[in-house]
Amino acid sequence: MKRITIVAAAFLIAAAAFAAWGTAAPGGKVAALAGPTAKPKKPPAKPKLPALPSDVRKRKKWLIGVKCDFSPFGFIDVRGNHDGYDVQVAQRFASLAFGSKKKVDFTCVTTPSRIPTLMSGRVDIIVSTLTWTQARSEQIDFSIPYYSAVGRLLVPNNSSLGISSLGGKTIVTTRGAIYATWTSNCFKNSTLLQVDSPALAVAAVKDGRADTFMFDDAFLLGVATQDATLRLTGDKFLNVPWGIGIRKGDVAMNRWVNAALRYMKKKDEFVKILRANAPARLVPGFLDNVPRPKNTFAYPVGKDVASICP
Amino acid sequence: MTLAASFDWQFIWEHLPDFWTGLKATLKVAAIGIVASLVIGIVLGAARAHKIPILSWVAAIYVEVIRNTPILVQIFFIAGGLTQIPGHPIRLEPFTIAWLSVTIWGGAYNTENFRAGFEAVPWRYREAGLALGFSRLATFVNITLPIGARIAMPSSINTYVSVLKNTSLLTAIGFAEVTDTAYSLDSQSFKPSEVYFALGATYLLVVWTLSAFLRFIERRLAIPETR
Amino acid sequence: MPDWVEPVAHYMIHQGLPTTLRLAAYAVVGSTLIGVLLGTLLTIRFRPLQALIRVYVEVWRGLPILITIFIVYFALPTAPVIHHRFGAIAGAAIGLILWGSAQVAEATRGAVQSIPKEQHEAAAALGFGWIGRHRSVILPQALRRLLPPLVSLLANIIQNTTIASLIGVTELLATGQRSIERLQLTPPGDSHAFAIYAALLVAFFCISFPLTRLAIYLERRLV
Numbered sequence: 165m166k167r168i169t170i171v172a173a174a175f176l177i178a179a180a181a182f183a184a185w186g187t188a189a190p191g192g193k194v195a196a197l198a199g200p201t202a203k204p205k206k207p208p209a210k211p212k213l214p215a216l217p218s219d220v221r222k223r224k225k226w227l228i229g230v231k232c233d234f235s236p237f238g239f240i241d242v243r244g245n246h247d248g249y250d251v252q253v254a255q256r257f258a259s260l261a262f263g264s265k266k267k268v269d270f271t272c273v274t275t276p277s278r279i280p281t282l283m284s285g286r287v288d289i290i291v292s293t294l295t296w297t298q299a300r301s302e303q304i305d306f307s308i309p310y311y312s313a314v315g316r317l318l319v320p321n322n323s324s325l326g327i328s329s330l331g332g333k334t335i336v337t338t339r340g341a342i343y344a345t346w347t348s349n350c351f352k353n354s355t356l357l358q359v360d361s362p363a364l365a366v367a368a369v370k371d372g373r374a375d376t377f378m379f380d381d382a383f384l385l386g387v388a389t390q391d392a393t394l395r396l397t398g399d400k401f402l403n404v405p406w407g408i409g410i411r412k413g414d415v416a417m418n419r420w421v422n423a424a425l426r427y428m429k430k431k432d433e434f435v436k437i438l439r440a441n442a443p444a445r446l447v448p449g450f451l452d453n454v455p456r457p458k459n460t461f462a463y464p465v466g467k468d469v470a471s472i473c474p
Numbered sequence: 475m476t477l478a479a480s481f482d483w484q485f486i487w488e489h490l491p492d493f494w495t496g497l498k499a500t501l502k503v504a505a506i507g508i509v510a511s512l513v514i515g516i517v518l519g520a521a522r523a524h525k526i527p528i529l530s531w532v533a534a535i536y537v538e539v540i541r542n543t544p545i546l547v548q549i550f551f552i553a554g555g556l557t558q559i560p561g562h563p564i565r566l567e568p569f570t571i572a573w574l575s576v577t578i579w580g581g582a583y584n585t586e587n588f589r590a591g592f593e594a595v596p597w598r599y600r601e602a603g604l605a606l607g608f609s610r611l612a613t614f615v616n617i618t619l620p621i622g623a624r625i626a627m628p629s630s631i632n633t634y635v636s637v638l639k640n641t642s643l644l645t646a647i648g649f650a651e652v653t654d655t656a657y658s659l660d661s662q663s664f665k666p667s668e669v670y671f672a673l674g675a676t677y678l679l680v681v682w683t684l685s686a687f688l689r690f691i692e693r694r695l696a697i698p699e700t701r
Numbered sequence: 702m703p704d705w706v707e708p709v710a711h712y713m714i715h716q717g718l719p720t721t722l723r724l725a726a727y728a729v730v731g732s733t734l735i736g737v738l739l740g741t742l743l744t745i746r747f748r749p750l751q752a753l754i755r756v757y758v759e760v761w762r763g764l765p766i767l768i769t770i771f772i773v774y775f776a777l778p779t780a781p782v783i784h785h786r787f788g789a790i791a792g793a794a795i796g797l798i799l800w801g802s803a804q805v806a807e808a809t810r811g812a813v814q815s816i817p818k819e820q821h822e823a824a825a826a827l828g829f830g831w832i833g834r835h836r837s838v839i840l841p842q843a844l845r846r847l848l849p850p851l852v853s854l855l856a857n858i859i860q861n862t863t864i865a866s867l868i869g870v871t872e873l874l875a876t877g878q879r880s881i882e883r884l885q886l887t888p889p890g891d892s893h894a895f896a897i898y899a900a901l902l903v904a905f906f907c908i909s910f911p912l913t914r915l916a917i918y919l920e921r922r923l924v
Contacts, residue, residue: 232871232879235886240879242887244712271789272869276661277775281869283664284778286788303664336648340661358658359648360867363882363892364554368648371557371565390890542909543902544860546867547874554881555898558891642765646867653767666775674768681763 229290232272290409309405309461336374350473496655511580519588540582591626717876728797736805761803770796793865849920856912
């Protein structure tokens with residue numbers, strides 16, 4: 165009896181130690197890697213934003229869902245930190261709300277898990293490459309647009325595929341993406357392969373399991389730039405803006421997020437974020453995809469874009 | 475109660491055909507996995523129990539590696555890792571990756587089950603066989619195998635049912651079995667309660683049926699004195 | 702050591718591994734506490750209670766762990782009656798605990814029922830009530846027999862934490878995959894997937910193998 169008490173006690177102490185180590189480590193790591201942030205000499209002008217939603221205000225930090233596998237919008241950098249266009253928008257929210265861009269905890273989401281994650285309340289908002297669709301807008305609220313993507317096709321170099329020759333071919337995209345819906349609606353004699361991450365889809369094209377990867381231009385361009393055996397076809401389609409996902413009816417959140425986005429648009433901050441996340445020579449090609457003081461993006465309300473076939 | 479009222483039964487009904495398509499894929503992969511792991515279990519289990527040189531060692535390593543690593547990592551290794559072997563990339567079809575990974579997993583566990591079963595056959599029976607002039611192989615086939623396989627049945631039934639349950643993880647590589655169907659359905663329809671209730675009910679139905687069927691076979695095959 | 706190894710190893714060991722171990726710790730502790738309780742209750746000859754616990758055990762053992770986690774993480778929060786929010790780690794932990802406690806309950810029932818009747822009779826003769834004799838005589842012996850399967854369960858749960866990567870928990874497997882994705886998009890574009898997945902297999906093997914050996918040793922020594 166004494167022996168098992170000792171073994172059982174050791175067992176529980178070890179379990180508690182692991183739990184403690186697990187809870188301590190990530191926090192410690194973030195602290196250790198905090199680099200100096202360049203602060204301008206003059207204090208930044210305080211934007212007049214509406215009141216923060218009470219949950220966020222009480223918690224004194226944001227809980228935001230972002231992609232972790234979708235470069236250059238949400239990914240993990242070499243030091244293990246979240247980075248990307250979406251991530252930096254989220255960090256800007258943190259600095260606007262609390263004065264520091266560290267006041268945000270990120271949760272990794274994937275295309276199929278982001279809306280359930282939002283609806284369950286475990287994150288405040290999702291900044292996760294969320295394209296507006298009629299169906300999604302019935303489940304959640306969308307902020308005003310913060311990026312506008314265009315759909316492209318990624319094919320192997322020697323392929324002569326185009327949007328008009330997809331019959332009988334295999335199209336791969338991420339599960340639950342607008343491209344999946346569009347393919348099921350408009351390319352009924354093509355095979356749709358759905359995977360959980362963009363990287364798996366690229367692998368599918370390279371391995372020959374799919375003929376083309378249908379996806380957002382920013383990600384695909386990064387891949388094609390990187391990989392000399394792949395290229396983008398000239399086809400462009402499904403130009404629909406992205407919004408930040410907010411729980412339906414959360415008036416305070418809607419108000420705050422839209423005010424923040426309008427402020428950032430006025431100050432042309434989205435271009436800065438774009439430049440920080442795209443290679444310099446690609447930036448000019450994407451300047452029309454980000455909100456700027458003089459442009460407007462609108463959601464195609466009333467049109468079910470995913471059912472409009474070429 | 476509002477629970478029953480707000481639950482969209484109509485939705486489940488409409489999508490039963492999709493579930494059925496996914497279920498067919500699940501059952502196909504599980505069937506291959508179960509039969510293959512039965513064969514591997516008997517062959518390698520015998521090798522281990524009889525300590526056949528080299529084969530026994532290889533089997534031991536195979537069993538220990540597979541039983542001590544997560545099946546999900548094994549699946550990703552086969553699907554993603556093998557395509558990156560420097561110089562000799564191995565690229566497999568999703569269906570191949572599917573049945574191969576569940577077979578490799580099931581085969582390892584079953585090897586252990588059959589090894590234990592064969593080793594539990596009382597030595598005097600094998601001795602009797604050899605004394606009667608049976609060769610080692612004939613002794614195995616006529617004595618050790620029938621008795622040992624029955625001893626191994628409960629644990630090997632466990633393994634076969636687990637093989638069926640493990641097919642759910644194949645959604646991670648985009649293989650369109652029933653979990654994958656449900657996951658995609660949820661991400662497009664936003665009805666998680668309905669979808670996962672239907673998915674859970676499907677699995678329980680299939681798993682309990684398989685369990686009951688295998689245990690029925692076990693009872694039918696039991697040695698008369700032990701019934 | 703090639704350049705790419707150090708940041709990947711650092712990320713995996715300092716962010717992935719603690720999360721895996723933390724999740725496993727929650728799951729093991731939860732499964733043990735709930736499972737032992739349920740398993741002991743299963744031995745009481747009260748049909749309705751036995752039936753209720755039996756349903757619990759058969760359901761959570763019959764469902765694949767991934768489906769249990771999907772139900773807890775995706776379906777439960779939006780279900781008409783229950784409205785609860787958990788983080789991804791909590792959701793995965795609850796899913797693992799549902800499965801693990803069902804396993805432990807079954808094992809506990811077996812362990813308690815394997816204690817010879819004489820022990821119950823002797824304790825009753827000495828004046829112990831039901832709770833008293835379970836606390837002082839039956840359970841201590843049953844728990845000894847439970848230790849080897851519990852150690853095996855720990856090894857199993859550590860391996861099953863990888864399923865949590867499918868709902869976004871950044872545990873060891875997920876950190877490996879994020880690294881592969883990052884390397885794929887950085888010059889020269891070699892994702893080193895083979896090496897990273899092989900390293901994951903080795904890492905899990907090194908954690909699990911000693912535990913399974915320990916379980917075998919305990920089985921010989923304690924039972």
